[in-house]
Amino acid sequence: MLFAFGKLPIIDSLDLSDFPFKKVIFGITCANFLFERYVAYRQYKLLKSENKKVPKALEGHVDEEKFAKSDAYGLAKSKFEMVTSFTSLVVDLATLTMFSSIWNYSVSIGNCILSTIMRKPFVMSLNANNIAFFILSQTISTFLNLPVSYYQHFVLEEEFGFNKMTKSLFFMDSIKTLLLVNAIGSIPLYILGLVLKKCTENFVFYIWMFMIGLQITLFFLNDLVIQPLFYTFTPLNNKELEDKINALAKECGFPLSEIYMIDGSKRSSHSNAYFSGLPFMKKKIVIFDTLIKDSSIDEVVAVLGHEIGHWKMNHISQMLIISQVHLTTFLMLFDMVFKNAKMFADFNFIIDPLSKVPTASLPGSNYALVNDFPFLVGLLIFSQLVQPTNLLMNFGMNLFSRHNEYQADNYAAKLGKGEDLKKALIQLQITNLSTISVDKLFSMYHYSHPVLCERLEAIDIYTSEHEKKSG
Ligand SMILES: [Zn+2]
Secondary structure, three states: OHHHHOOOHHHHOOOOOOOOHHHHHHHHHHHHHHHHHHHHHHHHHHHHOOOOOOOHHHOOOOOHHHHHHHHHHHHHHHHHHHHHHHHHHHHHHHHHHOHHHHHHHHHHHHHHHHHHHHOOOOOOOHHHHHHHHHHHHHHHHHHHHHHHHHHHHHHHHHHOOOEOOOHHHHHHHHHHHHHHHHHHHHHHHHHHHHHHHHOOOOHHHHHHHHHHHHHHHHHHHHHHHHHHHHOOEEEOOOHHHHHHHHHHHHHHOOOEEEEEEEOHHHOEOOOOEEEEOOOOOOEEEEEEHHHHHHOOHHHHHHHHHHHHHHHHOOHHHHHHHHHHHHHHHHHHHHHHHOOOHHHHHHOOEEEOOOOOOOEOOOOOOOOEEEOOOOHHHHHHHHHHHOHHHHHHHHHHHHHHHHHHHHHHHHHHHHOOOHHHHHHHHHHHHHHHOOOOOOOHHHHHHHOOOOOHHHHHHHHHHHHHHHHHHOO
């Protein structure tokens, strides 16, 4: 099996010592931006067009007023995105150009803080420099994003009645997120740096092993620490609903451990339900209080029937396998540029192995002088380079995910819950004000779920098929 983690032979013979990394990356970023704008424009044009009618499958469920409101929400989001996408393109390109400056500042700030704490001159290792760079760039991007995020919550979402957040909660959430990202991100990044330094041979395999360990750790952290920091989990206090969920779990052989309700309504009135738990372990079901408030008991049970369908058909494990293959391919490709001096030089990083300090002290300079390859910078530049493959991956994953949604709907229909699921889906669409009119390319690119009408029609077909079979 180990051979699979070796270098890709064809790619290994490529000579990239003259490759114009910066020009290609800027070109790719702009092309990506134009493509996304084209997709968004198609959707915008559709939402703007007049003479739209409530789709057949929704007649009797959604009136003209709700239909118009959902399209108005879609249109407002679309206009908002037009402005933010352009500003984020400018910020992205500016950040890329300033990587070396940010690096220099992060190193001097880091050295200064650590020297003060230790009460003696302190110089960070190159690996610690990576972490300082990570923390500073995360902090900058959080502050740059704050106005956009504020507008989104307190103007856009507020206008359509979704925002339930207070301003203090918003700022607390932003600070908590920043601290968590820095705390949780720094440790694995530091270990990753050590692995890369120690295991230059076969590093793809070692990093892959490390990433699996990391994913499992993050899963537990998310369940035990992160989610409870943002939401309050309370045991379900509805006996009838609890009994019906237990009966459903028993019928499907679902290893249910606990059922929780979370206060999703504290932040937003969007509804949801999900289950969590590693493969082969007991799982807990989490339901948003908004879903319980807006739907009947049978409808909530039907939604869970759909969720259990995902479990029954191993959709989560399949997604996990795909993401592992994706990760391995990404690492194999990264392997070929990781020590490419030209790539770093294009972004003003000069590698001088003879330098006595990991990073020369050059605050304010647009050139960073380092004594080895800074892997995090390399990883970030490389991620920009593979944007086209991510785009294709996005289409592929959405296609796969939509296939899975149909299968889970079919499973719920087989349990005899097709009609309730339809009602719940319509209710979810209304409360979430999901856009009803959706352009084909837009939904292929952005939607991991089929649009509502497609799902309702499919559930009708599944239900009649199951009825025929059971005679
Ligand atoms: Zn689903």
